[in-house]
Amino acid sequence: MAIKKYLETQNISLTHPPWIGGMEIDLPRLYQTVQTLGGLKEVIEKKKWPRVSELMKIPKSAQDRVTKLDDIYCKYLLPYDTLSPAEREKLFDEVETEWAKRESRGLLKAQQKLPTQEACVEGDSDPEDSEVEECITKGRNIALNAFYRIARNTMSMYFKTTEPSAQEVEQEYWKHVTMRQNHICVHSGSIDSGSWGYGFAVSKKQSFFEASMES
Incomplete structure (x- = not known):
């Protein structure tokens, strides 16, 4: 938050x-890693990228990856x-x-919503809630082959x-959620299948695989 706030002033x-x-x-994490290795000047001069x-x-x-890390640090972290x-x-x-x-x-919002949530459990009303949780944001549109590439790279990052x-x-997911030490982005894909749910293409002949969601 501090990094983001300062970038806004710039x-x-x-x-x-x-x-x-x-x-x-x-x-x-990138900032801390560079500092651990002696700072930006040391990383550049000793070619530690x-x-x-x-x-x-x-x-x-x-x-x-090396060139892009250098560019990202200079653009987003050097001002900070x-x-x-x-x-x-x-x-x-x-x-x-x-x-x-x-x-x-x-x-305060949670306290105000409590009676409505209780009513929903009892089946007395079906409240509309248009607010999106803070941790859930609208993602970027990407092609399916790019999604596969992301999945492959993510696997190699976290699993041997x-x-x-x-x-x-x-x-692994819940470990990061509990420890709250790193930024983790979980991608999900959805296709308008005419009914509620999520889908992923599994073959050229099949446009999507629909999975039901249960709460």
Whole structure:
């Protein structure tokens, strides 16, 4: 949040984190990784970008990963990197204040919605809720072959085996959700099949595979 807030003061928009190989780059992690290796000057002079890529677990199959990491750091993180400790501390304080207000509003909304949710459980009403959870955002339109490439690169980032079990994937996902140390983007695909659900093409003859969703 601090990085994003400061970029806004520099008229740099960060609607979505930048991509490499179809995967979103965790900017705070990139910043911390570069600092761990001695800072940007050290990384450039000692040609440590390949090491940064390895620590970021960016697959070697991702095209121009080293050059793109350099470009991303210079565009999105260098302005933040040049802040003095006092300026950064002030920025942190502003973010903490904004976050506290945000949490208070969220708590108030939850308290206001509680009677409506109870009524829904009892079957007395069918409330309309147009709000989207903060962690769910509208993604980018991508071709199916690009989606497969993202899946392949993601697998190589987080799993030693090319075909992890569904249980292993589930465990890895919830580990990151619980620890909350890294930025994780989970892509989902949907096709208008005429009925509610999600679908993925499985062959040239079959346009989509529809899966029912249960809550």
